[in-house]
Amino acid sequence: MTPAQHNPEERPLGALLAPDIIALLDESPSLIAAETEEMHPADLADVAEAMPFEQVPVFLAALPKDRAAQVLEYLDEELRAEVLEAMTAQQAAALVTEMNPDERADLLEELDEDKAEEIVEEMPAETRLETQQLRRYDPDSAGGLMTTEFVSVEANTTVEEALRRVRVIARSEKREAMHAIYTTDEGGRLAGVLSLRELLAAPEGASLADVAWTEPQAVSPTADREEVARVISNYDLVVVPVVSESGHLMGVITVDDVIDAIEEEQTEDVQKLGAVQVFDEPYMQIGIFTMMKKRAGWLSILLVSEMLTTQVMQHFDKELKAVTALTLFVPLVVSSGGNSGSQATSLITRAMALREVTLRDWWRVAGREFPSGIVLGIILGVIGMLRITLWQYMGWYDYGSAQHSWGQVALTVGCSLVGIVTFGSLAGSMLPFLLRRVGFDPASASAPLVATLVDVTGLSIYFGVAWMLLLR
């Protein structure tokens, strides 16, 4: 056996060993199983991803069937779909039958529908039924995330008997993690839970009902993955049971699937914040045309909305001709509103995602954003006026004219910034609430969307202030 690997950074296992394994696959495939026995399936998946496509099925065939199934679970989604589609339905069925039921159902979703059906047909009856049940659920719901491999025993079982059964199951072929043992009542409904450690610690002779925790945290099969993540994270669980309306245990969701779900959810939120339609694939893998399509929609909508700024400018075209100094500060004034709005939006959408803020908190949020906006606006307004004063005194530019003094221009910029930053903070913080209220995802309140909304209003504020201080 090889020595312990203490730091994954020191020795990038997959990268170093991949060429050796690929060479061995050519020369003596029968040795592959033994040589890779101690490797983590995630690393074996990296090796498979490094080899030519036509080698991958050969590699999988050289591994014991259960190991090959584990490698499939870690393999790049696109690659594994291609590999399975290249196999006969019988070969594919034999392989995926060994997978965890939740991963198996997910994988079938990625395949061509006809091929998926063929593979399901070739499965043993029990596996087929299990797979069909799981595929009924949205892959992003608790039902879609759960695996049907779990350990449950009746609550009146003794500790010793439960331990004996657990050992039998642990020694059987199932590879599932078995962090928790569930107890059921006479009707087969979920009654309690205890960890494997608690089972080991339980006094001999006790019944599980004496030692199990009642009222276990559970989720319904239709709960979305955000809800599942929240229960797991709030209660520091490693596994959460999925329970039907009648109270029967349907499956369990393990924390590793939840981490993946949290990361996907976060990627979606960041993409929405950047005004991109959600990608279902990593950046480098998504086709360039698909990527453009997912960006063009929002960019066009934003452009068309931003055209309202032209409308506002046209409306004030006479004033603009009269006071050209006003024009100079249009980008400055307008972008400050967008910036303060982006800040507020990212703070609030994140606080909503973490459930730190709910719909009914809107007025408390407004009560914080309004005074903050005013103070931030005053800070920016003072900086803006200082800038104009400096240029004027240094003689770098003359903002005055026959009709107005430079001071009027400075005051217009300063007061507009106060109004615009206040409006930006309020609009940016209230838009996520508004979106949620009308049933949209609050994360759709992207920074560019807020900036665009604030641009149009900001321009009106700017010209409004100018009209009062300068043009009247």
Next chain:
Amino acid sequence: MTPAQHNPEERPLGALLAPDIIALLDESPSLIAAETEEMHPADLADVAEAMPFEQVPVFLAALPKDRAAQVLEYLDEELRAEVLEAMTAQQAAALVTEMNPDERADLLEELDEDKAEEIVEEMPAETRLETQQLRRYDPDSAGGLMTTEFVSVEANTTVEEALRRVRVIARSEKREAMHAIYTTDEGGRLAGVLSLRELLAAPEGASLADVAWTEPQAVSPTADREEVARVISNYDLVVVPVVSESGHLMGVITVDDVIDAIEEEQTEDVQKLGAVQVFDEPYMQIGIFTMMKKRAGWLSILLVSEMLTTQVMQHFDKELKAVTALTLFVPLVVSSGGNSGSQATSLITRAMALREVTLRDWWRVAGREFPSGIVLGIILGVIGMLRITLWQYMGWYDYGSAQHSWGQVALTVGCSLVGIVTFGSLAGSMLPFLLRRVGFDPASASAPLVATLVDVTGLSIYFGVAWMLLLR
């Protein structure tokens, strides 16, 4: 025992029971321990948060010491700091000694330094040493996240002996999760790992060396939490060992701490993307002045940078006076660059956070963003030109003048959009690489920062195109 709670949404346990528990605390505090025995400490923490501050120490005192310590682990950070500071050092030490070592070290970080020292002084010698060791590490590093409670046995131990020892430890007071058993070599260095389930499944009489996995994934105590999260998530671990340079097992990090770390990390990234200095507290809890301070800095920097747009406008003031129609499209043209830049930035910073894209991929990213930028720019340019043509033909506005035709204005807007969107996509995608290259966090490339950078350049592109097509 109460019936199973199947859906946490149906029966918000904490909310419903809090008043009963608070009332019971007044009447007969001696019943509290028994009545709350089956409740999850996370729910008890919710109850504590709902009661008047001066009741919280009474409530904690009414619970068994180990339960009270668990409740502390789930309690709001600010509240628990106040509660501990209100206790004597002896009382506080007695309570925190029962906590998980990692949580205990974190909690002490939140206290006033002198108070923390006093509490540490009052701890039993062993706990004190353990705590001082953990506090040496940055709370966001593996050393700061790890707990020192784990099970390790020599690799030559037999399965039955290991199981016996595990049961002894499970029955002792330690509450730690015990998902994995680590094996050590003669020198006490980490040699292997097996799950509790694998230990139960192992054939009797075997030695652990025969059944444990060698080369366990591990992290060094100085690894940052992102690295820890990546190892846990890549290898679907429930616990990851922390190993010193000499190969000795120092502690373990459990997945629940990693989930918290992933969520904090993500909150930071979203706040940075919105150009806000990172908050260390939830939005509703952070003081309003602290919040303003964390927003004012970036807003001011962005305002000062955006002043360059005024510079550019001043440079072209004669041209602006000659062709006022140009002014009308300044916000439109400039914001489109910012929008395409924000899209690219959010895609790339997220891909970098997920390690989908690394520093050396910069030219591959540029190779995707450049053509996408051109295509997206052409789409927006065509929309922009159509808008101008429509207004002109409908007689809503006349963009022509004695010096130039309306068509020249339309062409200027169209061509500028192509240039600006291309530049925005490139700048937005390259900025995160640049930041990482010079040692900054790529997530600091906020949407507003990119928008500001692109505004200045976009304006120059706009006037440059105008000069070629219209002013020359």
